[in-house]
Structures are given as structure tokens and as C-alpha cells.
Amino acid sequence: DVKVTQSSRYLVKRTGEKVFLECVQDMDHENMFWYRQDPGLGLRLIYFSYDVKMKEKGDIPEGYSVSREKKERFSLILESASTNQTSMYLCASSSRGAGYYHEQYFGPGTRLTVT
């Protein structure tokens, strides 16, 4: 059974703080994703990674960076948190197939509040 875990369910940070959100998957998946979810906007892709040390920008990468030093772990970094980054953050992982879609498995989410 695939398991994707995120380091915190709830997080409160102050404006300007550096914030790390961690995601770990236990299924040896090549692909990992970070989304944010906001009411009325759905899930939007921030960054994804298809291999260790590889990363690609998604639709809304501004204000975020990522790190993938190990296959099972994908970190989202907010260099200087701002109030407009208050959101639910969801991590997902999937295996990499031969050009066809492989199901993404989601973690439980981290609700980040920046005050």
C-alpha cells in the first residue's frame, strides 16, 4: 500500500520566516509533486521532480524552491514566507511509466498559516 507522508498537518509561521515542508514516500516512486490548494482555485502545481536532484517548475513556482536529495524525500522551501502563501500544501508521488499516466498518490496535506 502506497504511503505518502508529510511532516506536519498544521503549521503556523511568521512573515519572513524560512519554512520547510517535507514529504516522504515509501514506494520507490520516481516522480514527486508539490501542489497548493486554495478555495475556488483547486490544486495548482508548484514544482515537480522526476528524479533525484532534478526539478521542474510547475504553474506557480514564484516564492518557492524545492530540494530532492534522496529518491524518497521531496522538500518544499519558502525562503521568506508571506501571508499570501497561507494555504493547504499537498505532496504527491507516482511511478514513471513509458509515456503513459501513472496514478499520483497524495499525502494528507499541510495546512500552513503565515501571520
Next chain:
Amino acid sequence: EDKVVQSPLSLVVHEGDTVTLNCSYEVTNFRSLLWYKQEKKAPTFLFMLTSSGIEKKSGRLSSILDKKELFSILNITATQTGDSAIYLCAVVQGAQKLVFGQGTRLTINP
């Protein structure tokens, strides 16, 4: 610009009612369309639709895709309070990228 639009954004019905959730899309390099259910945790996968006109069914839930008119519907019959959730529609673009709609928040009152 790629977009996926769900309607309604919010729906409140009574237990036992039948509901239809809509998802329309304009996405380049369309591969397939997915439906997810999200309660207070991770989204869980419901259906993947790739071909037009073929209904996918799981218990009281069913879904169909129309690739000519670029939409999909998700039907839930004989709704129960446990069906209360956010229902997400997403289009698979290329090999791995998902483009999500806004979600429909469904509330089932007893």
C-alpha cells in the same frame, strides 16, 4: 491557457437524492480525465476516463467522458452523508502533469 472548470462549486442536497457534478476542460495534449474524492485528508482516486462514451461505474458512482464536447460528469445516486466531500476533476496533460478544476463541495444533509 489550459483550464478545467467544475460546476457547481458548491451543492447541498438531502440524503437519498441523486447529484450530477460537471467538469469541462480546454487542455492541450489531453490524455485522460480523472475524478478524485477529498474528505479532510488526501484526495482519493475514483475514476480515470480516456475514451468517449464509455461509462465507468463503482457502486453508486458513475462517470462518463465526452471528448467531442470536452466535458465529463460524475453521478452519485442514492446519496449518503458519507458522500459529503470535495470532488476534484483533473485532466492528465502529457505523461504526468495534472490540471485541476476548482472542485465541487458536496454536502449531504440527513
